[in-house]
Amino acid sequence: MKALRKKVYMVAGYNTVSMGTGRKEFHPKKPRPDLEHYIKEAGQATLKMIGGAENVDEGVIGNFMASRFNKQANLPAFLPMIDEGLKYKPAISVEGACASGGLALASGIKSILAETADVVLAVGFEVQNTMKAMYGADVLAGAGWMKTRKEGHAYFFPGVFSNRAGAYYEKFGKEKTREAMAKWYCNAIENARLCETAQEFHNKNKDLEGTAKMPLNPKKFVDHLNYSDCSKVSDGASAIAIVSEEGLKNVGIDPKDAVEVVGIGQAASDITKEPENMTCLTTMKAAAAKAMEMAGITVDQIGTVEVHDCFSIAGIMGAEAIGFAEEGKGVDFVLEGHTSRCGKVPFNTTGGLIGWGHPTGATGVHQAVTIWEQLTGKAGDAQIEMKEDRPYGMTVNMGGDDKSLVAIVYKRGE
Amino acid sequence: MDLVPKMKNVSVLGAAGKMGSGILVLLSFEMAKLKIGKKSNEQFVLNAIDVSQPALVNLLGYVRSQLLKHAEKNIVELRDWYADKENLVDNEDVINQFVEDVMAMIQTSTRIETTYESELIFEAIKEDKDLKVKLFSQIKQNNPNAWFLTNTSSIPIGEIEKEAGLNGDIVGYHFYNPPVIQKLLEIIKCDNTGDELNEFSIALAKSMRKIIVPSKDVAGFIGNGHFMRDALYALNQAQKLAETEGWAKSFFMIDTISRDLLVRPMGIFQLIDYVGVDVTKFILASMQPSFPNETLSHGVLNELFDREVKGGQYADGSQKDGVFKYQKGRITHVYDFGTGKYVSKEDIEMDCAAKMGELPTLKIYWKTVVRDKNKAEYLEKFFKELHQIDSVGANLAVAYGQNSKAIGQMLVDTEVAASADDVNTVLETGFFHAYGPINDYF
Missing domain, CATH: 3.40.50.720 (NAD(P)-binding Rossmann-like Domain)
Structure with missing residues (x-):
């Protein structure tokens, strides 16, 4: 499809706190809010901004592994829990590992295009602090092919991206890559400190670079990554309304307070196959290219990006996959400061997965909320200045090791 | 092997x-x-x-x-x-x-x-x-x-x-x-x-x-060799102080001094409670025959044991009443050896502070100092100030530190420990002290 058949907007985004280690109020042994709490908090906040549940035609919920983290399935039925007004309205849930949130957005966009709805409530959530990290790793390994779990690392996904990082070091030089990964971490935490819902909002570490450059410890963790290269374990939810032009009128929101979806690219690749290129996220590349093609823009018109940095190396390879740098040059792009908040294209302006947090099923929606905030001037202390020649925002949400991808291009409504 | x-x-x-x-x-x-x-x-x-x-x-x-x-x-x-x-x-x-x-x-x-x-x-x-x-x-x-x-x-x-x-x-x-x-x-x-x-x-x-x-195979070895003598010294000091201040205040002051002014994780009487008055008594008794020229027992300790004021822990690890009563690990009451009753800490705290008098202005805490890279620097400053103050609290603390050092030195001199480092390692790792007893602070 060259362009969307009709206009699709997103409005009224909301993020709960990303809860987990790093937050002052987090204590692993004390009771915490449950998934019901997070779904309600995010869903109700969005409903309030769009004039209540009666304005909603459909609901979609994105989640990865509530079935194991919380032993909970049948998630569509949680939408009416948010508000009685959603009772008997259509609801579905979607799953695509860490791209579940992005898939929820894609599903909502499709409902608008299919004209089955003018207003779709999209919610993403994950509550994964229910188990210790080494058991959570078992659950998250479900984003990979289970038949490879046995030979995989105890910390399965850190292991997968450690292997990618190792290949990248070998091909393009370890020292500079580690430098760029450290810079990625510093950017993430510095941005997170500007956003009060971020998991790293309370981070007071004065020597972030020192932390990022701690020696690797393969005996206790993985070969090529430090903890600072990884997103944390998070609980949280995000919600946003996906609306048509009519829908926007119905909810009474000025288009200037909305973002328009101008391009979407979805792509999946075979989970049973090894990556064809260890140093390139080829599926992400395909999805990003589709989204930009549909939007009719080039990478030079993008002013801010929320990229799926589940690991710092994924963030750097993401910058390459989108097209900001050639393969192997993403490290320079980062080191030259282009992804920093005052750089050419600020990336992950509230910290991304490493700084803001990674409640897996919520992440795709969280990315959209952040872009909506930035493009409509609602990002508070984390607000960046959008330049006229770069008016577009982009989100790139990835499930597994470059397997399920959703890329979306946005601009501010007019 | x-x-x-x-x-x-x-x-x-x-x-x-x-x-x-x-x-x-x-x-x-x-x-x-x-x-x-x-x-x-x-x-x-x-x-x-x-x-x-x-x-x-x-x-x-x-x-x-x-x-x-x-x-x-x-x-x-x-x-x-x-x-x-x-x-x-x-x-x-x-x-x-x-x-x-x-x-x-x-x-x-x-x-x-x-x-x-x-x-x-x-x-x-x-x-x-x-x-x-x-x-x-x-x-x-x-x-x-x-x-x-x-x-x-x-x-x-x-x-x-x-x-x-x-x-x-x-x-x-x-x-x-x-x-x-x-x-x-x-x-x-x-x-x-x-x-x-x-x-x-x-x-x-x-x-x-x-x-x-x-x-070396000498009764008490290094760890208890120091701890037991340190405890006896504390009991003696408490006994002296009790003559004018009464037992509750005396126990409380010596414990506070040995914790806060010596910068240790626990005061000496809390440590005795932790180990158990009974166990402390048994260890002393087992050491006595090897040191006929030293008195390795204390009337007050024996009397506490006889009165069933024993300390030690419950199966869940919580502390039993001993010289002190505790709530969530914090001292709430102090045993008055004279009357045989527990006194609320709050009732004597102010008087004890007044009696101890001036203390160093530099406040350092074991919890923060023990892992600090600049530990030695803080400790040196703190103890230097402590030496310059002439108050009951400061003088008792300095004497306590000097006695602890003398015990450590004796363990080296009598070849129980091969070196001062060994004594210090035992106290720093086995007893979590922030610094070893053989030091330049005292």
């Missing part, structure tokens, strides 16, 4: 006790390394022996929980150990299998005869020489090749060796509480201890990643 031949059948006497249970857990980790880590086909048996059957049941629960924690922490290595077990896919599968496999090596028993099959016998029963001698000689008669590794904390090992007729097959292996966490291990070789046993005991300690400090 190949540990396997000696580790195939091991017994722990007093396995259900505070120290015994920790030692049992450490040994189970070691056996796991040999059996599972090295994929040995040998059979390994770890006997948990105790007089109390119910306590052994509880012990198994404790061991299981410790194994689980250990497995979770070492999951990266464990996946490697179980790499060839196709059915163990998730971390959870591997962790559970590890716990089951190790538990399968542990057998409980209330019978001393169980040790007759063992190559190694670890002992952590109470500090009672006659009992140790009786058990060891019985075992030795039935199991002539057994090696004894005893957690004796103060009785000279050589005396036990001689009286039980052990033929050099014993070494002192003094863990600190809790053994699983505490890094320090005092190894006490008596005159007759065989070289092979000595080497084995060091190799095993290294494998357990312990910090080894050798101590």
Whole structure:
């Protein structure tokens, strides 16, 4: 499809706190809010901004592994829990590992295009602090092919991206890559400190670079990554309304307070196959290219990006996959400061997965909320200045090791 | 050194006790390394022996929980150990299998005869020489090749060796509480201890990643050698101060001084409560015969014991009432030795502060200083100021620090410890002091 058949907007985004280690109020042994709490908090906040549940035609919920983290399935039925007004309205849930949130957005966009709805409530959530990290790793390994779990690392996904990082070091030089990964971490935490819902909002570490450059410890963790290269374990939810032009009128929101979806690219690749290129996220590349093609823009018109940095190396390879740098040059792009908040294209302006947090099923929606905030001037202390020649925002949400991808291009409504 | 031949059948006497249970857990980790880590086909048996059957049941629960924690922490290595077990896919599968496999090596028993099959016998029963001698000689008669590794904390090992007729097959292996966490291990070789046993005991300690400090076989060794004399000094000081201030204030002040002004993790009377008034009394009694020229007992301590003011811990680890009463680990009441009643801390706190008088303006706390890179600098500043102040509190503190230093120095001079460093290592690791007693501060 060259362009969307009709206009699709997103409005009224909301993020709960990303809860987990790093937050002052987090204590692993004390009771915490449950998934019901997070779904309600995010869903109700969005409903309030769009004039209540009666304005909603459909609901979609994105989640990865509530079935194991919380032993909970049948998630569509949680939408009416948010508000009685959603009772008997259509609801579905979607799953695509860490791209579940992005898939929820894609599903909502499709409902608008299919004209089955003018207003779709999209919610993403994950509550994964229910188990210790080494058991959570078992659950998250479900984003990979289970038949490879046995030979995989105890910390399965850190292991997968450690292997990618190792290949990248070998091909393009370890020292500079580690430098760029450290810079990625510093950017993430510095941005997170500007956003009060971020998991790293309370981070007071004065020597972030020192932390990022701690020696690797393969005996206790993985070969090529430090903890600072990884997103944390998070609980949280995000919600946003996906609306048509009519829908926007119905909810009474000025288009200037909305973002328009101008391009979407979805792509999946075979989970049973090894990556064809260890140093390139080829599926992400395909999805990003589709989204930009549909939007009719080039990478030079993008002013801010929320990229799926589940690991710092994924963030750097993401910058390459989108097209900001050639393969192997993403490290320079980062080191030259282009992804920093005052750089050419600020990336992950509230910290991304490493700084803001990674409640897996919520992440795709969280990315959209952040872009909506930035493009409509609602990002508070984390607000960046959008330049006229770069008016577009982009989100790139990835499930597994470059397997399920959703890329979306946005601009501010007019 | 190949540990396997000696580790195939091991017994722990007093396995259900505070120290015994920790030692049992450490040994189970070691056996796991040999059996599972090295994929040995040998059979390994770890006997948990105790007089109390119910306590052994509880012990198994404790061991299981410790194994689980250990497995979770070492999951990266464990996946490697179980790499060839196709059915163990998730971390959870591997962790559970590890716990089951190790538990399968542990057998409980209330019978001393169980040790007759063992190559190694670890002992952590109470500090009672006659009992140790009786058990060891019985075992030795039935199991002539057994090696004894005893957690004796103060009785000279050589005396036990001689009286039980052990033929050099014993070494002192003094863990600190809790053994699983505490890094320090005092190894006490008596005159007759065989070289092979000595080497084995060091190799095993290294494998357990312990910090080894050798101590001469002199009653109390280094750890209790310092602690007991430090405690007696504190009791004497308290007794003097009580003449004018009364016992409650006196206990409270000396405890506060030994904690806050000496920058230690606990005050001396809280430490006595933690160890137990009874245990402290037994240790002193066991040391006394070796030091005929010293008085290693204290009337106040004996009287506290007689009045059942004993301290020590409940099974859940919470503190029993002793010199102090506690709530969530904090002192709430102080025992008034004169009246035999507890007094609320709040009622005497202000008077005590007034009596102690001026204190250093620089406030430093053990909790923050102990891990600080610039620890030495802070301590030096603090103690320098302390020396310059002429108040009751400051003077008592300086005298206390000097006495502690003198005890440490005496342990070096009498060759109980090989060096000042060894004394300091024991106090810093075994007692968590922020600095060793032999220092330039006092």
